[in-house]
Structures are given as C-alpha cells and as structure tokens.
Amino acid sequence: MDAIFEATIQVLSSDGLLRLNTTRIARRAGVSVGTLYQYFPNKQALLFAVMDQHLAMLADTIEKTCDGNLGATVETLAAAVVKAYLQAKMAQAEISPALYRIASELDARELIDSTVRRSTRAIETALSGASDGRFVDTNLIAQTLTAALYGTVPAFCHKVLSPADGTEAERQLTIMFRSYLVAQQRGIAEIR
Amino acid sequence: MDAIFEATIQVLSSDGLLRLNTTRIARRAGVSVGTLYQYFPNKQALLFAVMDQHLAMLADTIEKTCDGNLGATVETLAAAVVKAYLQAKMAQAEISPALYRIASELDARELIDSTVRRSTRAIETALSGASDGRFVDTNLIAQTLTAALYGTVPAFCHKVLSPADGTEAERQLTIMFRSYLVAQQRGIAEIR
Amino acid sequence: MDAIFEATIQVLSSDGLLRLNTTRIARRAGVSVGTLYQYFPNKQALLFAVMDQHLAMLADTIEKTCDGNLGATVETLAAAVVKAYLQAKMAQAEISPALYRIASELDARELIDSTVRRSTRAIETALSGASDGRFVDTNLIAQTLTAALYGTVPAFCHKVLSPADGTEAERQLTIMFRSYLVAQQRGIAEIR
Amino acid sequence: MDAIFEATIQVLSSDGLLRLNTTRIARRAGVSVGTLYQYFPNKQALLFAVMDQHLAMLADTIEKTCDGNLGATVETLAAAVVKAYLQAKMAQAEISPALYRIASELDARELIDSTVRRSTRAIETALSGASDGRFVDTNLIAQTLTAALYGTVPAFCHKVLSPADGTEAERQLTIMFRSYLVAQQRGIAEIR
DNA sequence: GATGAATGAGTGTTCATTCAT
DNA sequence: GATGAATGAACACTCATTCAT
Incomplete structure (x- = not known):
C-alpha cells in the first residue's frame, strides 16, 4: 500500500510520465496489478x-x-x-x-x-x-x-x-x- | 504547417493532453496524418x-x-x-x-x-x-x-x-x- | 448453498450476464468467494x-x-x-x-x-x-x-x-x- | 469488412461465446485489431x-x-x-x-x-x-x-x-x- | 470449514507510425 | 507531395481462482 505510493514515485522519477503504467508500478512495488486495483479504483485515483x-x-x-x-x-x-x-x-x-x-x-x-x-x-x-x-x-x-x-x-x-x-x-x-x-x-x- | 502548430494548441486546449493524438491534430489542421509526418518525424518532435x-x-x-x-x-x-x-x-x-x-x-x-x-x-x-x-x-x-x-x-x-x-x-x-x-x-x- | 443459487439468479437478473462474477455472487449470498469455491469447483459448475x-x-x-x-x-x-x-x-x-x-x-x-x-x-x-x-x-x-x-x-x-x-x-x-x-x-x- | 462479419460467425461457431474476442476475430478475418476498430466502434457494435x-x-x-x-x-x-x-x-x-x-x-x-x-x-x-x-x-x-x-x-x-x-x-x-x-x-x- | 487478499492471464480499446496508392 | 487504411504494441482494467491465515 505504502509500497505502491513509493513505487509510483520511483517509476515516475526513473522512467518518466510516459512509461508510468499500472503494471510497472505494481511490479516495482513487488505486487501484482490486481493488488494495486484492490487499493485504488483506477490509475487516476492513485496519482x-x-x-x-x-x-x-x-x-x-x-x-x-x-x-x-x-x-x-x-x-x-x-x-x-x-x-x-x-x-x-x-x-x-x-x-x-x-x-x-x-x-x-x-x-x-x-x-x-x-x-x-x-x-x-x-x-x-x-x-x-x-x-x-x-x-x-x-x-x-x-x-x-x-x-x-x-x-x-x-x-x-x-x-x-x-x-x-x-x-x-x-x-x-x-x-x-x-x-x-x-x-x-x-x-x-x-x-x- | 503553421496550421499544424495551430491545431496542436487547439486540440490541447479543447480536448486535453489525453486526447492529444496525431490523428486529431491532423484532422483539426485540415490535413492527413501522412502529411503531418512529412513535416515532423514524430509526435515528440512536433510537441x-x-x-x-x-x-x-x-x-x-x-x-x-x-x-x-x-x-x-x-x-x-x-x-x-x-x-x-x-x-x-x-x-x-x-x-x-x-x-x-x-x-x-x-x-x-x-x-x-x-x-x-x-x-x-x-x-x-x-x-x-x-x-x-x-x-x-x-x-x-x-x-x-x-x-x-x-x-x-x-x-x-x-x-x-x-x-x-x-x-x-x-x-x-x-x-x-x-x-x-x-x-x-x-x-x-x-x-x- | 441455496443462498448461492439464489444469489446467482439475483445477480444475473439485476446486473446482467456481463457483471455476473463469482465475487458478486458470493457477496450477494453473504459469504466469501472462498466458501463459494468450497461448494462448486468453478464458476461453470455453479451455473x-x-x-x-x-x-x-x-x-x-x-x-x-x-x-x-x-x-x-x-x-x-x-x-x-x-x-x-x-x-x-x-x-x-x-x-x-x-x-x-x-x-x-x-x-x-x-x-x-x-x-x-x-x-x-x-x-x-x-x-x-x-x-x-x-x-x-x-x-x-x-x-x-x-x-x-x-x-x-x-x-x-x-x-x-x-x-x-x-x-x-x-x-x-x-x-x-x-x-x-x-x-x-x-x-x-x-x-x- | 465482410471478412470481419464472416470471421465473427466462424469464431463464434468454432470457439464459442467465451473465446469470442476481438483479437481472435481480427486474426481469423486476416486483419489486425486496429482495422477491426476502424469499421466498428466497439465489440458490441460488431455483434x-x-x-x-x-x-x-x-x-x-x-x-x-x-x-x-x-x-x-x-x-x-x-x-x-x-x-x-x-x-x-x-x-x-x-x-x-x-x-x-x-x-x-x-x-x-x-x-x-x-x-x-x-x-x-x-x-x-x-x-x-x-x-x-x-x-x-x-x-x-x-x-x-x-x-x-x-x-x-x-x-x-x-x-x-x-x-x-x-x-x-x-x-x-x-x-x-x-x-x-x-x-x-x-x-x-x-x-x- | 471459512475467509478475502493476492494473483496474473486475458480483454477491449487506443494511437503513433508506415506505406501502397 | 498527399493520403488514410492498416498495423500491432501497449495500456487500463477485470475476474476466476488459489491459499495462507
């Protein structure tokens, strides 16, 4: 959960806005996309x-x-x-x-x-x-x-x-x- | 050419960053996508x-x-x-x-x-x-x-x-x- | 168990075939997905x-x-x-x-x-x-x-x-x- | 175009409703998904x-x-x-x-x-x-x-x-x- | 036996880009 | 030079299913 927050920042910093996708965030956070979507209804909500x-x-x-x-x-x-x-x-x-x-x-x-x-x-x-x-x-x-x-x-x-x-x-x-x-x-x- | 510039701004203003795609820009500029790509090597270059x-x-x-x-x-x-x-x-x-x-x-x-x-x-x-x-x-x-x-x-x-x-x-x-x-x-x- | 049957019908009637998923059925039946899967090997079997x-x-x-x-x-x-x-x-x-x-x-x-x-x-x-x-x-x-x-x-x-x-x-x-x-x-x- | 119609029927007949997805239809029709979406706004419209x-x-x-x-x-x-x-x-x-x-x-x-x-x-x-x-x-x-x-x-x-x-x-x-x-x-x- | 968080393959859809005409 | 149909990789998001508790 906080890992997802953290991962979002990291991906944004290292890969840029264009490469900021839910799969990458999830992977970086060490969870699956499904898990990400259990905590945030959609990408926008996360950002x-x-x-x-x-x-x-x-x-x-x-x-x-x-x-x-x-x-x-x-x-x-x-x-x-x-x-x-x-x-x-x-x-x-x-x-x-x-x-x-x-x-x-x-x-x-x-x-x-x-x-x-x-x-x-x-x-x-x-x-x-x-x-x-x-x-x-x-x-x-x-x-x-x-x-x-x-x-x-x-x-x-x-x-x-x-x-x-x-x-x-x-x-x-x-x-x-x-x-x-x-x-x-x-x-x-x-x-x- | 300047029409494409103009169109880019217009689309961005009216449709937002998410809807800013080359097809839309070209259409708004009154040209085809192909033409757009004859003036700019890619979307990035245009922006x-x-x-x-x-x-x-x-x-x-x-x-x-x-x-x-x-x-x-x-x-x-x-x-x-x-x-x-x-x-x-x-x-x-x-x-x-x-x-x-x-x-x-x-x-x-x-x-x-x-x-x-x-x-x-x-x-x-x-x-x-x-x-x-x-x-x-x-x-x-x-x-x-x-x-x-x-x-x-x-x-x-x-x-x-x-x-x-x-x-x-x-x-x-x-x-x-x-x-x-x-x-x-x-x-x-x-x-x- | 009968609750699951009942729930399946209800979800199907109210939410349609596209929204008919096991989670929804389980929730409507007042049980957890896990429980549902203890009674039916898979969704197909339930239907x-x-x-x-x-x-x-x-x-x-x-x-x-x-x-x-x-x-x-x-x-x-x-x-x-x-x-x-x-x-x-x-x-x-x-x-x-x-x-x-x-x-x-x-x-x-x-x-x-x-x-x-x-x-x-x-x-x-x-x-x-x-x-x-x-x-x-x-x-x-x-x-x-x-x-x-x-x-x-x-x-x-x-x-x-x-x-x-x-x-x-x-x-x-x-x-x-x-x-x-x-x-x-x-x-x-x-x-x- | 008619190929897409034809392909839809074929996929439906051979693979069933559950396996009926746009990718499969397009492939069977011998075109790409993109092409399919140039003729039909979405899957529902095609069906x-x-x-x-x-x-x-x-x-x-x-x-x-x-x-x-x-x-x-x-x-x-x-x-x-x-x-x-x-x-x-x-x-x-x-x-x-x-x-x-x-x-x-x-x-x-x-x-x-x-x-x-x-x-x-x-x-x-x-x-x-x-x-x-x-x-x-x-x-x-x-x-x-x-x-x-x-x-x-x-x-x-x-x-x-x-x-x-x-x-x-x-x-x-x-x-x-x-x-x-x-x-x-x-x-x-x-x-x- | 019951739970529900976690999974990840699979889906519909978009869009930058190409290339035959 | 202009066109726009065709492409297909990439994305957001879903959901059947599992398994540690």
Whole structure:
C-alpha cells in the first residue's frame, strides 16, 4: 500500500510520465496489478492520492510555520516560511519534480487550488497578526507570496536540490520576500 | 504547417493532453496524418517544436526588453521586464497553460534550461549596465529574478489571464522585484 | 448453498450476464468467494447446477402431468401439458429469462437435450396411452410438441410473464396443440 | 469488412461465446485489431451488426412470402411461411445457433422485438387478405404463429439442420400451423 | 470449514507510425 | 507531395481462482 505510493514515485522519477503504467508500478512495488486495483479504483485515483499526500504535507508545513510565528515581525515570518517550505521540498527532493509531471495529467486543478488557498489563508493570518505588520491589502500580499513561493521554488528546482544551492536559494528568496513586505509597509507609511 | 502548430494548441486546449493524438491534430489542421509526418518525424518532435516556438518568443521578449533598457535604473528595468513578460504571456493566454501540460510529456528540460539561461544572461547584462547598479553577485540575482518570473507567473496563471488581475499581478511583481533589487544594492552599501 | 443459487439468479437478473462474477455472487449470498469455491469447483459448475435445477423442475412438471393424464383424451392431455408448463415457467418468472442468458455461456447442450428427451419420452408415453389416441409416428409428434412447447413459450416470454397475457398464451397454445393432434389422428383415419 | 462479419460467425461457431474476442476475430478475418476498430466502434457494435443482418434477412423472407401469398388460402399461406422460414434458416445453418448465443450478450431485445413485430405485421396482413380467411382476432393469431415459428425452429435446431430432418420438421410445423388456423376459422363458424 | 487478499492471464480499446496508392 | 487504411504494441482494467491465515 505504502509500497505502491513509493513505487509510483520511483517509476515516475526513473522512467518518466510516459512509461508510468499500472503494471510497472505494481511490479516495482513487488505486487501484482490486481493488488494495486484492490487499493485504488483506477490509475487516476492513485496519482491523485500521491499528489494529495504531497500537497497536504506542504500546506501543513506552511500552516504550522505561520501558526508558530504569530506575533513575530514580518521579516522573521518571511524567513521562517521560506526556510520551512524549502526544507519540506528538499526532504522529498525526488518526489517533487515527479509530481509536477503528474499534476497536469488529470484534474489536479482543484487539489492545487485548495492547497494554495490553505497556504494563502495561513500566511494572511500570520501577516495580520505580525508585531510590526500593517498592510493595505493583506490578502493580495499573501496571494503574491504564495504564488512566488509555490512557483519560484520548482522553477529553481534542479538548483535547489543540492544542499549548497538550496542555502543560496533560501537566502535570495528570503531577501526578496522580506524586502517586498517591507516595501508594502513603507507603502502604507507613504500613503499616510 | 503553421496550421499544424495551430491545431496542436487547439486540440490541447479543447480536448486535453489525453486526447492529444496525431490523428486529431491532423484532422483539426485540415490535413492527413501522412502529411503531418512529412513535416515532423514524430509526435515528440512536433510537441517539441511547439514548445520551442513559445519559449523562444518569451526569451526574445525578455532579451529585447533588457536590450532596450541598458543604462536605465534597476527600478525601471524591473518594471519593464515584468510588464513585457506578462504581456507576452497574456498575448498567448490560451496557449500557455496548454504548453505547461506538454512540457512534462517529453524531455523539455534542455529546452527550458536554454530559455532560462538566455533570459538570465540578458537580465544579468542589463543589471550590470544599469545606471544605478552595483551588485555583489549579479548572476545569482539574475537567476533569482528569472526563476521568480518564470515560476510565479504560471502559479498566478488563472488569475493573471483576466486583464484586471493581470494588472494587479504586474503591480505586485514589480514591487517585489524592485524592492529585491534595491535591497541587494543597499546590501552592498552596508557591506562597505 | 441455496443462498448461492439464489444469489446467482439475483445477480444475473439485476446486473446482467456481463457483471455476473463469482465475487458478486458470493457477496450477494453473504459469504466469501472462498466458501463459494468450497461448494462448486468453478464458476461453470455453479451455473451448470443452477441450470440443471431449473430444467429438471420443468421436466418433472411435464412428467408428472403426463403421468397424471394417462388414459385421458389427447385434447385433455394437450391442455394439461400447456397449462402445467406455463405455470411452472411463471412461477419462476424472474429466473427464466436469466437462465436463457446462461444457457449459451457454457455447454448446456447436453443438459438441455436430456431435459428435452425426458419431456419427449413422457409426452410420447402419454400419447400412446391416450384413450382416443392412435398416431402413425408418436415419437415424431412428441418431439414436435416438445419443441413447440420449449421454444414458443420463451419466444412469448415478455408477454407471458403478465398473468393476463399468460392466460391468452395458454389458450392459443392449447388450441394449436389440440388441433395439431386431432389433425394427426384424422391423418390416420384418412390413410385407412 | 465482410471478412470481419464472416470471421465473427466462424469464431463464434468454432470457439464459442467465451473465446469470442476481438483479437481472435481480427486474426481469423486476416486483419489486425486496429482495422477491426476502424469499421466498428466497439465489440458490441460488431455483434449487433451481425445480429441485425441475420434478423433483417429473416424478417425480409417472411414479408416477401406473405406479400407473395396475398389472396391465397390460409393453408397455402401456412405452408409457404414455414417453408420459407426454414429455408432461410438452413441457408445460414452455421450462423444461426451462433447468433442465439450472441443475442443475450447485450441488448438485442429491441432488435429482436422489431424483427418479430415486422413478421407479425406481415403475417397479420396476409391472414386478413386470405381468400378463405375470417378470424376473430387476427393480430393475436399472427403473434402466436410468429412466436411458434421463431421459437420452435431454434428449439428444433440441431435436428432441422440436416436436410432429411428439415423436411420432416417442415411437414410437422405445416400441419400444426394449418390445423391451428383451420381450428380458428371453425371457431368463428361455431360461434355463429 | 471459512475467509478475502493476492494473483496474473486475458480483454477491449487506443494511437503513433508506415506505406501502397 | 498527399493520403488514410492498416498495423500491432501497449495500456487500463477485470475476474476466476488459489491459499495462507
């Protein structure tokens, strides 16, 4: 069962999306196709489940980080979120690129949206509760950060996956997010 | 020929990746499968060509924008790049999501990398030549901006595609890039 | 055990021949597949047994009716056989169409032949012992009646299943059989 | 194309319903599966088409015979219909039993009903126009004859298929139908 | 004796690709 | 150069049957 999850990732990573078929997954998992179909009604459902698990983990990570930084400064928050997200990604380094290949295969739109919405909400809440926070449109800012986070990291992917570059990526993203948030605060100040 | 390109995009948009087969593409293009195979050695090559066209256009856009802003301030540059990239994306609004679906299908890694590299180089050159520029690691900054640009926009995709939200996305991204660049400049100042 | 028989009929009636699989039968019968296979060596044997039961019942019905009408006139006999057969069929109205679907699935040829032979023999005996009987080829006539009986009723099937039409079918078949037998008797008379 | 029709019948006859799969049909027809699927959208459609062809031929036969015997006596009509139907069946001796196996596989109900209805209507018209005809309920009688014809012959099937027995079967059925019709006419006379 | 998870051969169907016309 | 019928390998999925518990 978990073996099937694991096998799906492995096959996807090593053989690619085109060679990802139920027989191969089953063989790699050390079971028969029949067994696979006893646990998942069809291929789509399996891929969906794998996606779901990964995305839920990412959203959890961000939520926990945000919850743990209520009352902190926005700079601290930005650093914490970037760090947590990157760590989560790197912990599943092999899975991640594979999943981006699945995502399109069938309608993960809903799934992704829900993950993004959870993260956006968590970040928004954290920004609202920041010790030094004050933003005109907290929701918009949260959306922007989420998009940048979820989008930029995969774009960085091959670089990010090696520890050294991961650290560098974290530094740059943190600087970017921090300066963006500060700019938005200053924006308010300027408006006043 | 261009009809085939066009048809590929259309089929992908309307029927999805799963129903994207050569017969359908040929029919939509108003030619026979045989004809299709006279222009492209195989399906992969066709998809590759379609991808290539789109990515080359994006890289061209960024290069032109960078070339056109040599000597400008980094703030002007940031705004110009964001604006140009978004405009290019929105001009091909229908194509874009379709292509992200293709990208995984076959090894577009190389193709994407080359596009990203072209853009990174162009941005790097522009930053070096900026009237107010001075950065410790211009290349790293250019990489970060490119990743954020190429990654964040698709993540924003469904929002970005409507003109109104497109404008908002542009504003936020511009703010983010500007503040990031300024922060990096200040970083140098602080180091001194 | 009887539950399995019952379940087979039910599944066949409600889900159709294509969805008739051992797992479904077992579940409907409230037992496990394993249990099913402890009573029947394979699916074929199960279907065979179900068929057998039904056909044996039909043959029994005809035999009993024939035995009970030894010495009666051929007209009485004809009426009695038609009535008995129709009653037996209608008593198992739901089963009957289902079984005709099974029949082809596996070699029920032998089974059906044996049933038909039993019925033919019973009818032949009854005709020979009829108070007013005298036929040139009793066996041929018995065969014809059996074929007409076993064949026509299913052909009538959807109509026959409603009581009203059942009565009408009975009337017509009785008339047909009676007049056929009388014609055969008259044939002998004419030959003399 | 006709080769596929032919192959379907052959496979059905020689290998049985259970071994009737598209691959086998294609191979026997001397084409590839792909070709088969270029002419028939799916297996069901193929079987349906084969059924349709056969049933339409039977209904045609009966209609033509009835049309050709307008104004004849009911006795002549009965003999003609039985003869024509048997000839049609025997001409396709191999097909016939095979098709009865298909019939149940999927919803041929409609198809069969339509054939039966066509035949019933033709017989009814012929009875109405018979030179010596006069029946209380022509439709009911036509229905009964159709059911007896369509039902009894297959029940006779293995016997009917050899010429000698075919002749005997024809004699008996003719006697049965003739006497049935005469009995119905007499019924009217008696009522008067 | 009962269970039901595991098996894997077998099925219907699709689709990239070829090649005779 | 254009065509599109033909191909057949490959896939998702089913289900009769087994066997360890």
